[in-house]
Amino acid sequence: MNQLLENTLTIDGQVVPFSAGQTIMDAALAAGIYIPHLCHKPELKPHGSCKLCTVDVDGRSMSACTFPASQGMQVANNTPALTEVRKTLVQMLFVEGNHLCPTCDKTGDCTLQALGYHLGMLDGHFPPFYPRREVDASHPDLILDRDRCIMCGLCVRASQQIDGKNVFALSGRGAQNHVIVNSPSGKLGDSDLNKDDLAAHICPVGAILPKNHGHEVPIGRRTFDLHTVAESDIATFNLHKTEHHDD
Amino acid sequence: MQQLLQGEPCPDQAVNGLMPHLLHQLHAIQQQYRYIPTQQSKQVSETLQLPLAQIESVIDFYSFFTRTPRGQYTLLFSNCTSCGDLALMRELCQLLKVEQGITRTDGLVSIDETSCIGMCDHGASLLINDRVIAHLDSTRLKQIAEYIESKTPLDQWSPELFSINTQIYKKGLLLEQPLEQGSALTAAFKLGSDALIQTLKQSGLRGRGGAGFTTGMKWEFCRQAQGAQHYVVCNADEGEPGTFKDRILLTDHAHELFEGMTVAAYALGAQQGYLYLRGEYRYLVPHIQQVLTERRQQQLLGQNILGQQGFTFDIELVVGAGAYICGEESALLESLEQKRGVPRIRPPFPVTHGYLGQPTVVNNVETFVAAAHIVSKGANWFKAHGTEQSAGSKLLSISGDCTKAGIYEYAFGVTVQQVLDDCGASDAQAVQVGGPSGTLVHRKDFGRQLAFEDLATGGSIMIYGQQRDLLKVVRNFTHFFAHESCGFCTPCRVGTPLLRKYLDKIEAGHGTAYDREEMARLAKLVKKRSHCGLGQTAANPILDLLEHFPHVCEQRLLHQEYEPFFNLDAALETTRQLSHRDDAEAHLA
Ligand SMILES: Cc1cc2nc3c(=O)[nH]c(=O)nc-3n(C[C@H](O)[C@H](O)[C@H](O)COP(=O)(O)O)c2cc1C
Ligand code: SF4
Ligand code: SF4
Ligand code: FES
Numbered sequence: 001m002n003q004l005l006e007n008t009l010t011i012d013g014q015v016v017p018f019s020a021g022q023t024i025m026d027a028a029l030a031a032g033i034y035i036p037h038l039c040h041k042p043e044l045k046p047h048g049s050c051k052l053c054t055v056d057v058d059g060r061s062m063s064a065c066t067f068p069a070s071q072g073m074q075v076a077n078n079t080p081a082l083t084e085v086r087k088t089l090v091q092m093l094f095v096e097g098n099h100l101c102p103t104c105d106k107t108g109d110c111t112l113q114a115l116g117y118h119l120g121m122l123d124g125h126f127p128p129f130y131p132r133r134e135v136d137a138s139h140p141d142l143i144l145d146r147d148r149c150i151m152c153g154l155c156v157r158a159s160q161q162i163d164g165k166n167v168f169a170l171s172g173r174g175a176q177n178h179v180i181v182n183s184p185s186g187k188l189g190d191s192d193l194n195k196d197d198l199a200a201h202i203c204p205v206g207a208i209l210p211k212n213h214g215h216e217v218p219i220g221r222r223t224f225d226l227h228t229v230a231e232s233d234i235a236t237f238n239l240h241k242t243e244h245h246d247d
Numbered sequence: 248m249q250q251l252l253q254g255e256p257c258p259d260q261a262v263n264g265l266m267p268h269l270l271h272q273l274h275a276i277q278q279q280y281r282y283i284p285t286q287q288s289k290q291v292s293e294t295l296q297l298p299l300a301q302i303e304s305v306i307d308f309y310s311f312f313t314r315t316p317r318g319q320y321t322l323l324f325s326n327c328t329s330c331g332d333l334a335l336m337r338e339l340c341q342l343l344k345v346e347q348g349i350t351r352t353d354g355l356v357s358i359d360e361t362s363c364i365g366m367c368d369h370g371a372s373l374l375i376n377d378r379v380i381a382h383l384d385s386t387r388l389k390q391i392a393e394y395i396e397s398k399t400p401l402d403q404w405s406p407e408l409f410s411i412n413t414q415i416y417k418k419g420l421l422l423e424q425p426l427e428q429g430s431a432l433t434a435a436f437k438l439g440s441d442a443l444i445q446t447l448k449q450s451g452l453r454g455r456g457g458a459g460f461t462t463g464m465k466w467e468f469c470r471q472a473q474g475a476q477h478y479v480v481c482n483a484d485e486g487e488p489g490t491f492k493d494r495i496l497l498t499d500h501a502h503e504l505f506e507g508m509t510v511a512a513y514a515l516g517a518q519q520g521y522l523y524l525r526g527e528y529r530y531l532v533p534h535i536q537q538v539l540t541e542r543r544q545q546q547l548l549g550q551n552i553l554g555q556q557g558f559t560f561d562i563e564l565v566v567g568a569g570a571y572i573c574g575e576e577s578a579l580l581e582s583l584e585q586k587r588g589v590p591r592i593r594p595p596f597p598v599t600h601g602y603l604g605q606p607t608v609v610n611n612v613e614t615f616v617a618a619a620h621i622v623s624k625g626a627n628w629f630k631a632h633g634t635e636q637s638a639g640s641k642l643l644s645i646s647g648d649c650t651k652a653g654i655y656e657y658a659f660g661v662t663v664q665q666v667l668d669d670c671g672a673s674d675a676q677a678v679q680v681g682g683p684s685g686t687l688v689h690r691k692d693f694g695r696q697l698a699f700e701d702l703a704t705g706g707s708i709m710i711y712g713q714q715r716d717l718l719k720v721v722r723n724f725t726h727f728f729a730h731e732s733c734g735f736c737t738p739c740r741v742g743t744p745l746l747r748k749y750l751d752k753i754e755a756g757h758g759t760a761y762d763r764e765e766m767a768r769l770a771k772l773v774k775k776r777s778h779c780g781l782g783q784t785a786a787n788p789i790l791d792l793l794e795h796f797p798h799v800c801e802q803r804l805l806h807q808e809y810e811p812f813f814n815l816d817a818a819l820e821t822t823r824q825l826s827h828r829d830d831a832e833a834h835l836a
Contacts, residue, residue: 046592048592048736048778049735049736049737049778050736050737051736051737051738051776051777051778052737054776061775061776063592063778066592068594085772085776088769088772089737089738089776092737092738092741092742092745093737093741095741095745096740096741126745126769127745127748127812129744150737151734151740166298166300168300169298169300169301169303169304170304170587171300171303171304171307171308171587172304172307172308172734173307173308173309173310173570173587173732173733173734174729174730174731174732174733174734174740174743174744175729175732175734175740175741175744176307176734177734177735177740180300180303180304181300182298182299182300183299184289184299186303
C-alpha cells in the first residue's frame with residue numbers, strides 16, 4: 001500500500017487524507033469538507049461540547065472535532081439523518097437561552113443563527129426555558145449578555161490559550177451552566193479583558209459584544225447574508241471572522 | 248453541636264485528618280457558615296493557589312455547597328423511589344413551619360430534597376448535617392422536630408436514630424470467607440506483577456461499577472503506559488439510585504478493599520492511591536480513616552510494605568459533595584483535581600492519561616475486593632462461578648417492594664425471578680435492574696439473567712409492586728437525570744430538562760400523542776448523541792416504559808391533537824399568592 005492510501009479515511013464516500021494526530025474535523029476542513037460546528041475553532045484545543053459536529057463513524061456516534069482520524073474509517077457526515085440531529089441540537093440551543101434575534105446586534109453575523117438557516121430550521125420547536133440570566137455591562141468596551149450564551153467555552157479557551165489570560169470560566173451544573181468572570185467582583189469591568197483580546201471577539205453568538213458599535217453593518221451585508229456558514233468556516237479558518245467588516 | 252450553634256470553625260483537616268483539598272475546604276466553610284461567603288472563597292483561592300473562578304465554579308457545581316445560608320440543622324430528604332418519601336418531608340416542613348428550600352427566618356433549620364443517599368434498604372431516610380437518619384415515620388419526625396426546636400446538639404440525640412444496620416441475606420464468593428489481612432499481598436509478591444495481572448485476566452474479572460471492562464486488561468494497559476507516576480483510584484461514589492453495596496463493603500470489608508488497591512499499586516508500580524467517597528457517606532470517614540491507620544501500623548501501607556523493599560504505597564481519602572456525575576471515572580478524576588466534575592474527552596483514557604495526566608487505574612470498590620480475593624485464591628476459584636462471559640459473583644443491593652431489602656451475593660447468571668423469590672417480592676410488576684441508568688424489566692421477562700451478556704447491573708435492583716404507578720417512577724428517574732446532568736454537552740444539558748417537561752406534562756394529564764412521539768424522538772437523540780454515560784442512559788427509563796409498558800403512558804394522554812405547554816392556571820399562581828387567595832374561584836377549571 002502506498003503512503004497516501006495508508007493515511008486516508010472516507011467522508012460520505014469521498015477519500016480524505018489525514019496526518020497522524022489529526023481529528024476527523026482537521027482532516028475534513030483541510031480537504032474543504034464542511035462538518036457543522038459551533039464550539040470548535042481550529043486554533044484552539046477542541047472542547048467537544050456542542051455536538052453539532054456529530055458524525056457517524058462506522059455506525060457509531062462521534063464528535064468530529066475530538067475524535068482522532070484513523071486509517072480506513074468510514075465517516076457519515078452530510079446525511080439527512082444527521083442534518084435532522086443537528087437541526088434538533090440547534091433548536092435546543094435556541095430554546096435554552098433567550099434569543100431575540102431581531103434585537104441582537106449579532107444578527108447576520110451569528111453562527112448559531114446561520115446554522116439554523118443552514119440546517120433548515122423553521123421554529124424553536126421545543127418549549128422555551130426562558131432562563132433568568134445576568135447581563136454584565138461593567139466593562140468600558142464590552143458587554144456580556146448571558147441570555148445568548150450557548151456554553152461553547154470558546155471565550156474561556158481563547159483567553160487561556162491565545163490571550164495568555166484567564167478571564168472566563170464555565171460554572172454551575174446542568175441547565176444552570178453559565179459563564180463567569182475570573183475577577184474579584186466577578187464583573188467583567190474588574191477583569192483584565194481587553195477589547196483587542198481574541199476572547200472579546202470569538203463568541204459565535206451575541207453574548208460578548210463590543211460597546212459603542214451598534215448596527216454598523218446594515219442587515220443584508222453581514223457575514224451570513226453574503227456567505228453560507230459552510231463557506232465562511234472553511235474559507236477563512238479565521239478566528240476573527242465574526243468581526244465587523246469595516247473594522 | 249454547641250460549637251456548631253455558635254458558628255465556630257470546624258476545619259476538616261482537624262476533625263477527620265482529611266488531606267487539603269478544595270472540596271474539603273469548602274465543606275468546612277459550609278459547615279461553619281452554612282453557606283460559602285464570597286470572602287471565604289477568596290481566602291480559599293489564596294490558600295490553595297487556585298483561580299477564584301475555579302472556586303466559584305466548583306461551589307456552583309456540587310449540590311452540598313450553597314450561596315445562601317442553610318439552617319443550623321440542614322436536613323436533606325432522599326427523593327429516591329426506595330429511600331425517599333417526600334410526603335414525610337412535607338410533614339416535617341409543617342411540623343417545623345418551614346418551607347422546602349427556604350431557611351427558616353431564625354436560621355435554625357432548612358429542609359430540602361436530595362438525590363438517593365444509598366439507604367434504600369432502610370426505608371425513607373434523610374441527611375442531617377452529614378449524618379444519616381433512616382426508617383423515617385411520623386413518630387421519628389416528631390422526635391426530630393422536638394430536638395430541633397429545643398436546639399439539642401446532634402450528639403445528644405438518641406443514638407438509635409442514627410443506627411444503620413444493613414442485613415446481608417445471602418453470602419457468596421466474596422462475603423462468605425473474609426480474606427486474612429495481608430494474604431493477597433503475600434500472594435501478589437510471590438506471583439510478581441506480570442503473573443498477577445495474568446491471573447486477573449484468566450479469572451475473567453470484569454469491572455463491578457457497571458461498564459464491565461476486563462480488570463486485568465485495564466491494569467495491564469496502565470502498567471504499560473509511560474508516566475512519571477501511576478495512580479490507583481477507587482470509585483466509591485456509589486451514586487446510582489438503589490445501590491448501597493459499596494457502603495456495606497466500606498463498612499465491613501474495608502481491609503479487603505485497601506488490600507485490593509495495594510495489590511493494584513504493586514502491579515502498576517504506583518505509590519499513591521485515592522479513595523473517592525461520595526459526600527452522602529461522610530459519616531463513614533472516621534471508620535475508613537481508622538482502617539487506614541491500622542493498615543499503616545501493620546505495615547500493610549506505607550514504606551517497604553510487608554518488608555518488600557522499595558514497595559511504598561499509601562491511600563488518601565477525598566470526599567465528594569453531592570454530584571452523581573462524579574461517579575463517571577473521568578469526571579471523578581476532574582473532581583480529584585479540584586475542578587467541576589465534567590467528563591473528559593475520550594480518548595485518551597485514564598489508563599494512559601488519568602489523574603494529573605498520569606496513567607491511572609479507576610476501579611469500583613467491589614472490583615478491588617474481588618481482585619484481592621482472586622490474587623489470594625487463584626483464577627480458577629473465581630472462574631468456577633458465574634457464566635461464560637461473567638465470571639464470579641455479584642453483590643446486589645435489593646430494595647423497593649419486597650419483604651427482605653438488603654444485600655445479596657449471587658453467582659452471575661441468576662434469574663430476576665430467583666432474586667424476587669429470595670427477597671420476598673411476590674407481586675412485582677416490574678424491576679429496575681442497574682438503577683435508573685439500567686433496564687426496566689417487565690414481569691414477562693423475569694426469566695432473564697443477571698450477567699453482562701443479558702442484564703448488566705452495577706448492583707441496583709429496585710422492585711415495583713402492582714400498586715406502583717410506573718409513570719411516577721419513570722418521572723422520578725427523569726427528574727434525577729435532569730438534576731444530575733453536568734451540563735457540558737447540548738444533548739444532555741438541554742435534552743434532560745426537556746424530557747422532564749414532556750413527562751411532567753403527560754403525568755399531569757396534559758400530554759397528547761404528539762407529545763409522546765416528540766418525547767420518544769428526543770429520548771433517542773439524547774441517548775445516542777450525548778457525551779458520556781449519564782446522557783447516554785438518561786432516556787432509558789422513558790424508552791423502556793414506552794416499549795414495555797405502552798399502556799401506562801397511553802392512559803394519561805389527552806385525545807386531542809395539540810395542547811400547549813403553557814398552563815394558564817399555573818401562570819396565575821403568583822397572582823393567587825399576592826392576593827392571598829386559593830379558593831375554587833381563583834382557579835380556572
Ligand atoms: C454517570 C455515571 C456514574 C457512574 N457512577 C459510578 C459509581 O458510582 N461507581 C462506580 O464504580 N462506577 C461508576 N460509573 C462507572 C465508571 O465510569 C467506571 O466505569 C468504573 O468506575 C470503572 O470501574 P470498574 O471497571 O471496576 O467497574 C459511572 C459511570 C457513569 C457514566
Ligand atoms: S460567552 Fe460566547 S464564547 Fe463564551 S461560552 Fe458563551 S457563547 Fe461561547
Ligand atoms: S452527557 Fe450529560 S453528564 Fe455527560 S457530559 Fe453531557 S451534559 Fe455532562
Ligand atoms: S464542534 Fe465538535 S462538539 Fe462542538
